Amino acid sequence: MKNILAGKLENYKPLREIVFETLREAIITGQLKAGERLMEVQLAEEMGVSRTPVREAIRKLELEGFVVMIPRKGAYVADISTKDIADVFEIRAALEALAAALACERITEEELEELERLLVRVAECVEKNDLETLIQVDTQFHDVLYRASRNDRLVQIINNLREQIQRFRTTSLATPGRMRETLEEHKALVEAIAARNVELAQRLAQEHIENAENRMLEAIREEMRARQGESS
Structure with a gap:
């Protein structure tokens, strides 16, 4: 400490x-x-x-x-339950969709270029299977999107929710295929925002969070089943 x-x-x-x-x-x-x-x-x-x-x-x-x-x-x-995680993700999915919609209207060309550079780094992490660096780059990616919303209160709320489940992030991204899925979802979202397609960006942002939730809960349940099997 x-x-x-x-x-x-x-x-x-x-x-x-x-x-x-x-x-x-x-x-x-x-x-x-x-x-x-x-x-x-x-x-x-x-x-x-x-x-x-x-x-x-x-x-x-x-x-x-x-x-x-x-x-x-x-x-x-606190020992966060799967219900707690689901509740947090439910709220976060809605707020991420809002952030993406606002970013469509307010993002700068410099921020779009920054997202493109981060996509390249995400791809490198996927190819190297570098989970630790991917988590850092993924955080930076979302931070740019939040900043592009130009809504400080929204950013504060999303970050608070994100931190509550941060300890489970590795669990989600470590599931087979999730790293590459994350890259593809990020690419599609950036394309929608660059095209200023608000409706598509909202849907993709929400789906990205829902996919992360499903992978995380699936991994946690699998781990719980394994523990129960060991204790029986």
Whole structure:
């Protein structure tokens, strides 16, 4: 935990915000696992800060759904159910469609060129089967689309939803054939936006998120069945 915090203390954000972002990153990346108890004293010692910013960070993480508070027991990393994931994706699909529609009307030529460059990088990742880099490039791709919507509040809401299920992203993209499907879906979406075809862009953006959801839930259910088989 201290390693994550190191280097971030030099920026100009308030300490409570740095601690919050550090803990959230640890949850998203799986360093803090679902069901793990968050001990204020221990976390404060590991991070070299007082308990106050840790306590504030845990409260904020609870509001965002990353942490659950259990009476008389304390704070625990939230264990997201398949129903939670489906709910998040349902909302995100609608918002992604909205972002794509707005991007059709507001995107700049420079942003379109940036999307084209990112498509080339996605293709390289697919050919190399480089999942880790693909996740990073995919994030950049969607960030450009969100920015092109010119709606800061929409971007904020989508990013919050995306972060809640970020820890399962690898599960989705790692399913057989999903990396190449993602590339083809991205290409089609960029073509629709470049053509300023609002209706098509909306449909493709929604389908892209729905496909990612289906792959993710399928992989999670398969993993659950495997665990049940091991325990029987």
